[in-house]
Amino acid sequence: MTCVERRLQDADRLDRIFHPEHLAIVGVSAKGFGFGGGILMSLRQIGFEGTIYPVNSRGGEIAGMKIYKSVDEIPARIDFAIIAVPAEAVPDALDACRRKGAAGAEVLSAGFSEMGTPEGIALEERIREAAGRGIRVVGPNCFGIYCPRSGLTLLPGPDLSRESGAVAFLAQSGGMAIDFSHIGKWMGVRFSKVVSFGNGADLREVELIDYLGDDPETRVITTYTEGVEDGPAFFEVLRRVTRKKPVIILKGGLSEAGGRAVASHTASMGGSRVIWEATLRQCNAVQVKSLWELAQTSMAFAMLPERVYRGITVAGGGGALGIAACDAAEAFDIEIPQLEPAITDAIMEILPKPGSSAKNPIDVANPHVPPHILKDVLLTAAKDEKVDLQILIQLFYHYKPMALFSGQSVKAVTPFRELAAAVEEVVAVTGKPVILVAPNIKQGLESLDIEEMLREARSAFLERGIPVFDDLDDALRAVSHVSRYRARKEALERQT
Amino acid sequence: MTCVERRLQDADRLDRIFHPEHLAIVGVSAKGFGFGGGILMSLRQIGFEGTIYPVNSRGGEIAGMKIYKSVDEIPARIDFAIIAVPAEAVPDALDACRRKGAAGAEVLSAGFSEMGTPEGIALEERIREAAGRGIRVVGPNCFGIYCPRSGLTLLPGPDLSRESGAVAFLAQSGGMAIDFSHIGKWMGVRFSKVVSFGNGADLREVELIDYLGDDPETRVITTYTEGVEDGPAFFEVLRRVTRKKPVIILKGGLSEAGGRAVASHTASMGGSRVIWEATLRQCNAVQVKSLWELAQTSMAFAMLPERVYRGITVAGGGGALGIAACDAAEAFDIEIPQLEPAITDAIMEILPKPGSSAKNPIDVANPHVPPHILKDVLLTAAKDEKVDLQILIQLFYHYKPMALFSGQSVKAVTPFRELAAAVEEVVAVTGKPVILVAPNIKQGLESLDIEEMLREARSAFLERGIPVFDDLDDALRAVSHVSRYRARKEALERQT
Numbered sequence: 003m004t005c006v007e008r009r010l011q012d013a014d015r016l017d018r019i020f021h022p023e024h025l026a027i028v029g030v031s032a033k034g035f036g037f038g039g040g041i042l043m044s045l046r047q048i049g050f051e052g053t054i055y056p057v058n059s060r061g062g063e064i065a066g067m068k069i070y071k072s073v074d075e076i077p078a079r080i081d082f083a084i085i086a087v088p089a090e091a092v093p094d095a096l097d098a099c100r101r102k103g104a105a106g107a108e109v110l111s112a113g114f115s116e117m118g119t120p121e122g123i124a125l126e127e128r129i130r131e132a133a134g135r136g137i138r139v140v141g142p143n144c145f146g147i148y149c150p151r152s153g154l155t156l157l158p159g160p161d162l163s164r165e166s167g168a169v170a171f172l173a174q175s176g177g178m179a180i181d182f183s184h185i186g187k188w189m190g191v192r193f194s195k196v197v198s199f200g201n202g203a204d205l206r207e208v209e210l211i212d213y214l215g216d217d218p219e220t221r222v223i224t225t226y227t228e229g230v231e232d233g234p235a236f237f238e239v240l241r242r243v244t245r246k247k248p249v250i251i252l253k254g255g256l257s258e259a260g261g262r263a264v265a266s267h268t269a270s271m272g273g274s275r276v277i278w279e280a281t282l283r284q285c286n287a288v289q290v291k292s293l294w295e296l297a298q299t300s301m302a303f304a305m306l307p308e309r310v311y312r313g314i315t316v317a318g319g320g321g322a323l324g325i326a327a328c329d330a331a332e333a334f335d336i337e338i339p340q341l342e343p344a345i346t347d348a349i350m351e352i353l354p355k356p357g358s359s360a361k362n363p364i365d366v367a368n369p370h371v372p373p374h375i376l377k378d379v380l381l382t383a384a385k386d387e388k389v390d391l392q393i394l395i396q397l398f399y400h401y402k403p404m405a406l407f408s409g410q411s412v413k414a415v416t417p418f419r420e421l422a423a424a425v426e427e428v429v430a431v432t433g434k435p436v437i438l439v440a441p442n443i444k445q446g447l448e449s450l451d452i453e454e455m456l457r458e459a460r461s462a463f464l465e466r467g468i469p470v471f472d473d474l475d476d477a478l479r480a481v482s483h484v485s486r487y488r489a490r491k492e493a494l495e496r497q498t
Numbered sequence: 499m500t501c502v503e504r505r506l507q508d509a510d511r512l513d514r515i516f517h518p519e520h521l522a523i524v525g526v527s528a529k530g531f532g533f534g535g536g537i538l539m540s541l542r543q544i545g546f547e548g549t550i551y552p553v554n555s556r557g558g559e560i561a562g563m564k565i566y567k568s569v570d571e572i573p574a575r576i577d578f579a580i581i582a583v584p585a586e587a588v589p590d591a592l593d594a595c596r597r598k599g600a601a602g603a604e605v606l607s608a609g610f611s612e613m614g615t616p617e618g619i620a621l622e623e624r625i626r627e628a629a630g631r632g633i634r635v636v637g638p639n640c641f642g643i644y645c646p647r648s649g650l651t652l653l654p655g656p657d658l659s660r661e662s663g664a665v666a667f668l669a670q671s672g673g674m675a676i677d678f679s680h681i682g683k684w685m686g687v688r689f690s691k692v693v694s695f696g697n698g699a700d701l702r703e704v705e706l707i708d709y710l711g712d713d714p715e716t717r718v719i720t721t722y723t724e725g726v727e728d729g730p731a732f733f734e735v736l737r738r739v740t741r742k743k744p745v746i747i748l749k750g751g752l753s754e755a756g757g758r759a760v761a762s763h764t765a766s767m768g769g770s771r772v773i774w775e776a777t778l779r780q781c782n783a784v785q786v787k788s789l790w791e792l793a794q795t796s797m798a799f800a801m802l803p804e805r806v807y808r809g810i811t812v813a814g815g816g817g818a819l820g821i822a823a824c825d826a827a828e829a830f831d832i833e834i835p836q837l838e839p840a841i842t843d844a845i846m847e848i849l850p851k852p853g854s855s856a857k858n859p860i861d862v863a864n865p866h867v868p869p870h871i872l873k874d875v876l877l878t879a880a881k882d883e884k885v886d887l888q889i890l891i892q893l894f895y896h897y898k899p900m901a902l903f904s905g906q907s908v909k910a911v912t913p914f915r916e917l918a919a920a921v922e923e924v925v926a927v928t929g930k931p932v933i934l935v936a937p938n939i940k941q942g943l944e945s946l947d948i949e950e951m952l953r954e955a956r957s958a959f960l961e962r963g964i965p966v967f968d969d970l971d972d973a974l975r976a977v978s979h980v981s982r983y984r985a986r987k988e989a990l991e992r993q994t
Binding site (some may be wrong): 112113117158175177178181184185187188189226228254255256257258260261291292293294319322323325326327328329330331332333337338339356357363403443444445446447449450453454457458461473475 | 608609613654671673674677680681683684685722724750751752753754755756757787788789790815818819821822823824825826827828829852853899939940941942943945946949950953954957969971
């Protein structure tokens with residue numbers, strides 16, 4: 003078999019893992035307790051599309067399904083298995099699944115190398131041996147795979163989105179995998195695949211990034227990495243894959259204390275901050291500093307055209323907001339250029355007076371400027387050649403007094419749907435993206451109605467393809483990540 | 499009059515301004531429109547404790563109160579006036595208020611130097627002249643004064659807190675003043691005085707900081723500054739006052755574009771980033787980068803003992819969280835020291851197994867560890883001499899499945915009240931502060947119940963004096979501001 007043939011075969015096996023038609027869950031108690039029962043219920047709740055075969059040596063029934071006494075008893079060839087038996091029974095379970103045709107299995111069970119005991123380390127070695135006999139293993143000590151298209155879900159993930167999208171996420175940490183999957187659901191990040199690979203006895207970041215680099219379902223690859231097994235291979239695959247699509251990396255454990263914590267979490271090596279950061283930069287990987295930044299950056303890469311955004315406009319109510327925008331933009335190497343005098347004049351014609359200003363940042367003077375005026379402002383500002391992208395800041399909570407005055411709810415009086423439609427049109431006409439920033443300064447118990455309205459507003463904008471951020475700094479940082487990645491990619495392309 | 503006598507007289511005048519018994523509102527339309535009618539309604543709603551005298555040349559009545567046709571007609575000596583007449587009528591109104599005994603007045607009206615017109619600049623000069631005849635002026639082009647103790651409030655501030663507290667805030671920008679006042683309400687920052695001074699024709703930051711430095715109601719001074727009139731005087735007062743209490747400064751307009759935006763917002767000069775940052779550091783002022791950081795840092799200074807916090811513990815569920823904590827702590831010069839082996843062992847005795855770890859960060863392994871166990875963990879960890887402060891991360895949203903399972907609401911099943919009581923006891927027993935970090939990854943429309951629970955939890959902790967943050971990075975940054983201020987203050991005291 004040639005190298006290319008083997009890679010194709012590997013990819014084919016991974017495809018079967020992510021989209022299994024026949025799935026065994028090994029270690030399902032009839033009482034529904036434990037990881038096995040939990041993942042079974044999650045899969046039924048999320049609507050997994052294949053056939054599930056629960057397995058437990060005691061047999062019985064669960065939720066109207068027959069429990070098979072062994073993997074061998076399953077009356078079909080299986081594609082994938084979820085294994086939740088005690089650690090010492092895992093290697094045999096893997097062999098049984100392999101004999102039943104499984105391309106792979108995820109091992110949710112803990113009790114391996116993360117224990118730091120000789121027994122745990124030996125058991126993990128036996129998993130690796132079982133994998134070597136011809137079954138790919140995700141885990142052990144992981145939360146498994148989430149694939150919205152097939153309906154596979156993470157261990158405690160019955161309520162994740164079934165909408166498929168452009169972003170893949172790889173993490174050793176199960177907590178990170180489930181947290182990002184939840185954040186993505188409301189932040190507008192849709193996933194192709196999420197893999198929590200825990201101790202990574204077999205499948206790990208290098209091979210998975212390689213696979214995702216060619217995966218047509220994935221446009222943006224993201225990872226949370228505590229430590230890598232094979233540094234040179236990791237950086238080599240990054241260098242290669244970032245020429246095709248962005249790879250966003252949250253590296254945990256770069257501090258001295260963090261490295262110590264990594265060791266007791268997943269037993270891998272942390273590594274020096276300076277070396278990591280320099281190497282990631284050389285590979286044109288996008289390094290982020292927190293899970294929130296990872297999520298925001300993923301949204302930006304998934305929703306914005308991949309371009310270099312040099313100049314932007316910032317439009318919103320309040321002079322101090324505009325000043326804050328300028329200060330933040332400078333920190334992220336983004337320019338807020340003065341608009342052409344003719345364009346400034348045209349915007350001033352549109353805006354209410356006094357109090358407005360249209361040099362850029364554009365101060366629209368009051369928070370109740372109606373959507374059709376904001377639309378005209380954005381359409382006019384986009385005519386300036388120096389403008390690549392526009393940010394609209396909306397302080398929607400200012401509609402609350404209007405709601406109280408009119409006896410209506412705040413979501414009834416806030417014109418966020420009209421504004422979302424107007425902004426969508428602006429983007430279509432100008433070809434320049436618009437981002438919404440909608441902060442909330444009213445987070446008291448008496449303002450839950452504002453929170454509800456803001457969440458509906460977020461959905462309305464996201465549905466029309468407009469990225470939404472709570473905070474201007476976060477928006478600018480995310481845009482700068484897209485810009486820098488694209489600029490460096492172009493520079494590398496020119497070199498070759 | 500000696501210099502000391504004059505300062506005492508000035509302070510006495512400012513006290514009358516912040517706590518007026520007799521207040522004129524000049525420019526109240528009987529129809530209730532405009533700034534005058536708005537501030538009148540706000541003052542009644544918030545429960546201003548003095549007597550209000552509405553004034554309008556047409557007379558009439560508003561909300562059951564007589565409107566006086568002129569300031570001269572008011573049948574009492576007034577302490578303070580709120581002026582909301584058209585710009586050109588402001589100087590005469592100030593003279594009338596002065597004759598009626600007013601110590602000061604705030605001018606909400608716009609139309610002065612911020613217009614950039616010769617007329618506007620000349621009118622502002624006339625305000626300065628009127629002030630020179632013996633009445634202190636806040637504004638023009640401002641939102642006025644908020645003083646919870648007396649019930650004075652900002653222009654659109656009918657719903658601010660009446661609880662008085664340690665933090666004073668000074669801002670040219672009315673938007674910043676109202677935003678911080680609202681954020682403070684739910685974030686647990688209570689104010690002594692908030693002053694939006696707009697164009698600052700008379701009273702400005704230098705004199706106000708000087709006054710607040712001696713104000714027994716104020717322990718923490720905060721400002722949003724776009725530009726200062728007299729740089730040397732500003733830095734001199736900072737240097738002097740920071741020896742007594744912290745001064746936290748958000749400086750807007752440090753970037754090139756930001757400086758341009760400052761010019762069109764309040765017509766003051768921005769200034770170079772390098773010079774500002776170096777000078778603020780020399781003065782031991784605390785520089786923050788955003789309104790959110792300003793609010794969080796104010797909370798930390800108001801709620802934490804002023805100490806140098808060198809070593810901290812971080813306890814919470816999930817290994818990845820602990821690693822993120824270490825990485826962030828390093829960036830803020832805070833140490834997360836390994837605990838003494840005996841203490842680690844004692845904590846391991848208490849914690850559920852497997853999955854927990856107690857070297858620091860302390861991984862409590864699951865998000866449902868009950869309050870009494872967490873209390874024991876914190877009590878035990880505090881015994882280590884290297885620990886000055888403890889951070890408890892709680893992922894309260896994990897109680898949602900439990901709520902669904904038991905048919906109760908999420909706020910009924912989440913033991914945040916018990917935990918708040920337990921943490922308060924830990925602080926009392928150990929003398930070492932504890933901070934709660936409660937992130938929320940579930941911000942979808944279907945999770946408003948989690949948001950409500952988290953807001954109640956925030957209140958429960960704040961009421962017991964425990965600072966609460968959404969995000970660990972924010973908490974660490976706020977702690978580091980307190981530490982650095984205190985360390986530098988001690989160093990300066992040793993020098994003199």
